[in-house]
Amino acid sequence: MLSNRGAVVLTTALAPAVWGTTYLVTTELLPPGRPLLAALARALPAGIVLVALTRRLPSGQWWWRSLVLGTLNIGAFFALLFIGAYRLPGGVAATIGALQPLLAAGLATGLLGERMTLRTTLAGLAGVLGVGLLVLRATARLDALGLAAAVGSALVMATGVVLSKRWRSPAPLLATTGWQLVAGGLVLLPVTLLVEGPPPATITTANLAGYAYLTVVGAMLAYPLWFRGIGALPTTGVTFLALLSPVVATALGWLVLGQSLTPLQAVGAVIVLAALVIAQLKPAQRRQPLVEV
Template identity: 40%
Template sequence: MSPYWVAVWRALPAGILMLMLRPRLPTLVWSKLGLLAFCNIGAFFALLFIGAYRLPGAVAGTLGATLPLIFLMLAWLIDKKRPGIKWLLLGLMGLGGVILLLNPSADLDPIGVLCMLSATTLIAFSSRWMQKWDVGDFLVLTAWQLLLGGLMLIPLAWFMAGPPQLPSMTLVPSLIWLVIANTAVAYWAWLWSMRNLGPEIMGMVALVNPVVAVSLGVLIVGETLDMRQWMGIAVILLSLLLMKLPQNLRLNPFKKVQP
């Protein structure tokens, strides 16, 4: 089945299932909700698939690790909040660890790079909006984003892969896991954490993703890591530990720019 239709069947059933659990209309106005659905689901999935198709997985993962730095940059440019030197260094440190871990290829496709950076930037913008808007119940918010985002993906999937494709029976168990755990629960947890912990902290926590992926490869597939990759894991984990020191760094990661 085409990955574009996988994206549709991943988002739509998850949104419908969550609305069955919490059948309510969103408290957020439709224009803002549509914008969040476009950034977090519709456009994000589309850009992600294009970038993943045109780039090696290592490069795509490394570009996604720019999220903490994009958060800091947007706060600086839009809110005039200059990032503290320690948060800036932690973001660079985490990105450096991912580069060591994934060892990206030097051959970069410009369109693929642009798509991955655009997808990451959309997540950064939507996270800022969720910090400022009264989004209401997070289960309802997640459900409507997945539903609307899935509907937005249908025209793209139809254009790229033809008429709707239904999953085969052998794919149904995997799709159920993808819909419930990797989409419904995962997106709810991500949106809740973005609002309650803050985008700066969640941007750093997102650096754990490549570490988990590599660790699963070692435990399940039997892959081996070289010294460079072990150093990358150590650097990423160290950057996350340093995020707690000192305590006031976590609570006030920005410094207001003096006029």
């Protein structure tokens, strides 16, 4: 039987696995060229529903903390991710995003007092290598603004995870998740209107199904699992699980869309999964020295 910690790891891993499926949903069901609208549709409606269900609003310092966390985990993260994906090949953006576990480990050392071990560092570097092999292409071109945005998206997400760990909400999990989704959606709203304009005049049944999937599965299901994992697991263990997204996205592209999978990509997937497993191992306890009486 799974231990309680193992069960939490598996349920937390469902969140990035679900986010890996959103690439397929976005490309196959949603209007083209509207990634920010997809992010907005995922965050804001889900947040409103969760707040309505829990009937709980922030109080005191949690008004501004919800805004900060919602901006970091959702609003600024998706905006920067969009800029990076728009100006860089997807493989480059995903590889830079794989730096998130190392960034989170560094921030956790300063803000949470967690120790950054050699094993964490090596697993983080292996994760970047694995994602690079999985998604990076030799024809990839670099862009300074795109690189800055991709690094920024990894940094704000890592900061959001660490601060979510540091700031423990007194409210139920679903309420806290709703606050962040609403805050992140409100941050995304003016950016979406400015960059992409108003929503398309015509919305098909497939579009509605895609948006419903993003709202219900991609946000209302995935984010509570993610934030629960942040509260229950070590910071680095949680952030390494985010590397599952490109693995799931690549696997679905191969299984559903018939995209080719090279041997190097398969090796990259194995390296990523190995890094995930290593990052979840508990550090060995040091033996206490014998005291002579």
